[in-house]
Amino acid sequence: MHRVFNDLGLAVLVVVAMAVAPSIYSNQLLLFNFVMFLSLAQGLNVIYGFTGYLPFGYVGFFGAGAYGFALAVMHLGFGPPGAMAVGAAAAVVLALILTPLFRLSGAYFAIANLAAAQAVYEVVANPALEDVTKGPYGVSLSGVFAPNASYAAAVAILAFTLLLVVWLRNSQFGLSLRAIKEDPISAAMAGVSVVRGRTIAWLLSALIAGLVGGSFAWEVSVFYPETAFSPQFSIFAVVFALFGGTATLTGPLLGVFILYGVYNWIGISVPQYFQLIYGTLIVALVLFLPNGLVSLLTRRGIRVP
Amino acid sequence: MLRRSVVVIAALASILFVPARVEAQTAPAEIRIGHPYAGSGPYASISMPVYLGLKLWVDRTNEAGGAFVKPFNKKIPLKLIAYDDQSSTATAATLVNQLITQDHVDMLVSDSGSVLTSVAVPIARDHKQLLFNPTGTGAAFFTKDNPYVVLLADPASTVWPKYISELLGNSAKTAGIKRVALLYATNDFTGTQASTIRNYIKAHADTGLELVYDQGVPTATSNYTVLINNVAATNPDAVVALGYVGNDIAFLRNLQDSGQKFPFLFMIYPGVEKEELLKNVGATGMEGVFTYAMSTEIEYKPNFGMTAAEYKKAWHDTYPDGKYEFGFNAIAGYTVGLVLERTLATTESLDQLALRAAVQGLSGKLTTLDGPFEVDAETGAQLGEITPVGQLRAGGKMEAVWPLDLANGKPTFGKK
Structure with missing residues (x-):
């Protein structure tokens, strides 16, 4: 029980900090990006950290959420909350369609997932679908543009995501997922339903990306397919989660706060050294801390939330 | 009596001298101009020349003591705060916010092209900051309910194909050029132009114009071999x-x-970025191609700023390494600077809507090396900088062929 309170305490601290941050720092969009990547890194953590399946095409769910939101606003006349639900549903449906990818594993799964995300992008950006998705010409949702409300929605999604990870870390279901990650055959022999477990984790992970994608569409309101399906979202989510350490609550949080903080600091103060500093940081991590920053503590037997 | 005189003199003195003192106190030490640009990634080739053109203008203006700012009746140095967004829309959005909320820039110039401009439009509007938009031509940016965006150095996408459409119509009547194949990259800039040309052809079917091929391809397309065969199979005249x-x-x-x-x-960039195309394709490969005859080719007589020839020399003097070729985007960056300079010289205050009014005041009066400057008062779209059609001749020379009042040559057509 003490562990649960520790995890919950950290989650509440982060959510409260991000909720009050706009009253201290006025670049709300930068804060939004932090909140967005905190959720995305944790969403990726749900599938990769707990089951070991690395989806390089995670942005596919994010883009599906963004376009689900946009289509609901443009064609169904939905308000932002309803459109967010449609965006989330679009991501979950896409995840269901892609469940056969679990026949693959390792690098094959990661690459197939990347190809799937690219396929979704090509469908959305197809000029023949201009009447539906606006094709490659982008959508404009200026009618629902409300940055304060979309920021609040993003913080709510972050709260949901962190609570989900706390539950996974402290529940029997989360334990079964980690058993699948360690050795799916042994887990199955011990009575764990491998297919059911990883499918639920997959859908939850897609749900988070879809919700975040919806809030992104609401926040930026004007975007193109290459914006919503930019591989940068996948890359950042993967790098942030790996940098901090997966299967923990703290790892992805640290990854986002440190790496995305450095990313913005470099980009604003010394952009000419961007590739050098960022590259050095990541190479150092891979060489010296392949299990992420939290491994500095965990390998000494210290439990990290 | 003496006392009253002292009071009157003091009152007069306060009227005469105090406003001047207040102005002197409130005049900013510098005019801060914010600009995100793409130093790397897919948009660097169009963004860097705009940034370098703007930077050249800032440096030269500061060498002359700064820009004259009407509300303070004096020259004030300029400070360009530029951040590299690496062609990422997410980073561009954050940097635009940074420029508005942290750097508190007086004038905000967006990045180049529609994709990177798209994220800046709603942010600028939300913060009630006028977005000086160099080349983001997407029609969706310019709406009657948003006074916080103005297009400076490119006409709106729908305006670009006006003269090529007319030339097609004319060629159908006079030269039998009737069967048209339309192949376009599916992005906002070229897609909108394709749509305008398509509509023109359909509306002028009575001239004999007929669309025999209409295909959009991804902007990332890098091999056209099969597409060229497909186009040729439809036996097009144009x-x-x-x-x-x-x-x-x-x-x-x-x-x-x-x-x-x-x-x-007809293609867009043989005229827009001719030096780049000559370097990569060669003059022979471009001979006979119809293209936009931009301000790099048509010598406008500016009533403010350098001529194209003077600016081209200044560009090569300033950037002798040739990393970024002189072309239309280089002119666009300098044109943005000129518009900013005239805006500061005519605005009533640095309030963003006052700046917008000052830009509107330039409409129809300002001619730069980029051509006549004319802004749609309702939407902020650029309407003045026209895009005549030229045709490339041997050795990379270009002749303007349409409209007739700007033409210095006649269109010639190849054989089938």
Whole structure:
């Protein structure tokens, strides 16, 4: 029980900090990006950290959420909350369609997932679908543009995501997922339903990306397919989660706060050294801390939330 | 009596001298101009020349003591705060916010092109900050309910194909150029132009114009060999191939390799970034191609700022390494600077809507090396900088061929 309170305490601290941050720092969009990547890194953590399946095409769910939101606003006349639900549903449906990818594993799964995300992008950006998705010409949702409300929605999604990870870390279901990650055959022999477990984790992970994608569409309101399906979202989510350490609550949080903080600091103060500093940081991590920053503590037997 | 006189003199003195003292106190030490640009990534080729052109203007203006700012009746130095967004829309959005909320820039110039401009439009509007938009031509940016965006150095996408459409119509009547193949990269800039040309052809079917091929391809397309064969199979009189710089280079190279000839071939970038195309395709591969004759080719007589020839010399003097070729985007960056300079010289205050009013005040009066400057008062779209059609001759020379009042040559058509 003490562990649960520790995890919950950290989650509440982060959510409260991000909720009050706009009253201290006025670049709300930068804060939004932090909140967005905190959720995305944790969403990726749900599938990769707990089951070991690395989806390089995670942005596919994010883009599906963004376009689900946009289509609901443009064609169904939905308000932002309803459109967010449609965006989330679009991501979950896409995840269901892609469940056969679990026949693959390792690098094959990661690459197939990347190809799937690219396929979704090509469908959305197809000029023949201009009447539906606006094709490659982008959508404009200026009618629902409300940055304060979309920021609040993003913080709510972050709260949901962190609570989900706390539950996974402290529940029997989360334990079964980690058993699948360690050795799916042994887990199955011990009575764990491998297919059911990883499918639920997959859908939850897609749900988070879809919700975040919806809030992104609401926040930026004007975007193109290459914006919503930019591989940068996948890359950042993967790098942030790996940098901090997966299967923990703290790892992805640290990854986002440190790496995305450095990313913005470099980009604003010394952009000419961007590739050098960022590259050095990541190479150092891979060489010296392949299990992420939290491994500095965990390998000494210290439990990290 | 003496006391009253002292009071009157003091009152007069306060009227005469105090406002001047207040102005002197409130005049900013510098005018802060914010600008995100793409130093790397897919948009660097169009963004860097705009940034370097703007920077050249800032440096030269500061060498002359700064820009004259009407509300303070004096010259004030300029400070360019520029951040590299690496062609990422997410980073561009954050940097635009940074420029507005942290750097508190007086004038905000967006990045180049529609994709990177798209994220800045709603942010600027939300913060009630006027967005000086160099080349983001997407029609969706310019709406009657948003006074916080103005397009400076490019006409709106729908305006670009006006003269090529007219030339097609004229050529149908006079030269039998009737069967048109339309091949375009599916992005906002070229897609909108394709749509305008398509609508023109349909509306002028009575001239005999007929669309025999209409195909959009991804902007990332780098091999046109099969597409050229597909187009040739429809036996067109005219091919209109609309893409970005990379698309046009790939198309022209593949066309040369295939040995295929079309009587009439129109493309965007052989005229817009001619030096870049000459370097990558060669003059022979571009001979006979119809293209936009931009301000790099048509010598406008500016009533403010350098002429194109003077600016080209200044560009090569300032950036002798040749890393970024002189072209239309280089002119666009300098043009933005000129508009900012005239805006500061005529605005009533640094309030953002006052700046917008000052820009509108320049409409129809200002002519730069980029041509006549004319802004739609309701939407902020650029309407004045026209895009005549030129045709490339041997050795990379270009002649303007349409409209007739700007033409210095006649269109010639190849054989089928």
